[in-house]
Amino acid sequence: MQFTKITAMAILAYTAQAAPYWNHPGSGEHATGTTTSVYVASSTSSSVAAASSTAAPPAPAAPTGLSKTAQILLADTRVDGINNVLKDNKDFVFDFNAGRPAASIGKGGQIVAANRKTFPALTGQNIGMAVGFIGPCGFNTPHIHNRATELLIVTKGRVMSEMVIENGVNNAEGKPRNVANEIKEFQMTPFFQGSIHSQFNPDCTDAVFIAPQSNDDFGVSQVANNFLALNGNTISATFDNFFDGAQIDEFKSKVSINVALGVEECLKKCNISKRSL
Structure with a gap:
């Protein structure tokens, strides 16, 4: 099979999508479990970075009418408890x-x-x-x-x-x-x-x-x-x-x-x- 310019572009695009963005030299980003970024090569002399995001939806708001302690205990994660309940730095004093x-x-x-x-x-x-x-x-x-x-x-x-x-x-x-x-x-x-x-x-x-x-x-x-x-x-x-x-x-x-x-x-x-x- 003769490789054409279009075929080469398709292969480059596929392999770039299969690799996390932090594998690209010079990238300061890090791959996480909820976000995947890809670096796609262009057929032109200039390269273009494209990112696709699958970020998790925002955490539900903390329940009202409960003490802060109860809200933290009911939070899905410790991060949610801090972000939704302990919002003021004074909460830590x-x-x-x-x-x-x-x-x-x-x-x-x-x-x-x-x-x-x-x-x-x-x-x-x-x-x-x-x-x-x-x-x-x-x-x-x-x-x-x-x-x-x-x-x-x-x-x-x-x-x-x-x-x-x-x-x-x-x-x-x-x-x-x-x-x-x-x-x-x-x-x-x-x-x-x-x-x-x-x-x-x-x-x-x-x-x-x-x-x-x-x-x-x-x-x-x-x-x-x-x-x-x-x-x-x-x-x-x-x-x-x-x-x-x-x-x-x-x-x-x-x-x-x-x-x-x-x-x-x-x-x-x-x-x-x-x-x-």
């Missing part, structure tokens, strides 16, 4: 100072939590943060984090930390081991997921700590409050009937929601009046 008025406040301090509800940008990132502002003699009562391990870093003052890990972690006497430490400024300690732990400020000045969490919905369960939510008979049996029903009801009403004043020695040192039950 969390101000712990601004969060203090709405945070849980106890008698001796305040804990401000950045989780996927309060800071939607964390949704799906498996990380969160809590900042504790603990007043003089303030005591962050024993609690657990249901879904996260915590790293506590003291940034101001010092705190006395305690952690009871789980059944079977015992001391030399065979009793549950209490991992107790003094954590000074810019020192750190871990609190394992599910462990019972607490923090106490033994000084007459404020203490501040930051606490990264390994979950964007880390959760918190105050041990005393939630234990006392059990049936009175269950509580009495646990303590070998040390409490009667009336005492249990009275004690339930006296437990602080979050951070409580405690430790008599500190109260005396700082001239803080002790609260009565």
Whole structure:
């Protein structure tokens, strides 16, 4: 078969369409899964670039009437969640100072939590943060984090930390081991997921700590409050009937929601009046 000029042009056009555009020397473009560009040779002395696009349709608009967190969770992809929900650069900044008025406040301090509800940008990132502002003699009562391990870093003052890990972690006497430490400024300690732990400020000045969490919905369960939510008979049996029903009801009403004043020695040192039950 004799090759003609028209035949040569057809072969060049076919082979050019079969190759991605980024194979052409000097091209700055890159092939993707949704767009195919081709470089077509011309029969004339000048070359012409032609592109055919099969771009995906735009993502549907984010549902209305839902929180930003819910919208991100319902988005088809993380890209859609960012483009349709986290549209403002300020969506990626969390101000712990601004969060203090709405945070849980106890008698001796305040804990401000950045989780996927309060800071939607964390949704799906498996990380969160809590900042504790603990007043003089303030005591962050024993609690657990249901879904996260915590790293506590003291940034101001010092705190006395305690952690009871789980059944079977015992001391030399065979009793549950209490991992107790003094954590000074810019020192750190871990609190394992599910462990019972607490923090106490033994000084007459404020203490501040930051606490990264390994979950964007880390959760918190105050041990005393939630234990006392059990049936009175269950509580009495646990303590070998040390409490009667009336005492249990009275004690339930006296437990602080979050951070409580405690430790008599500190109260005396700082001239803080002790609260009565």
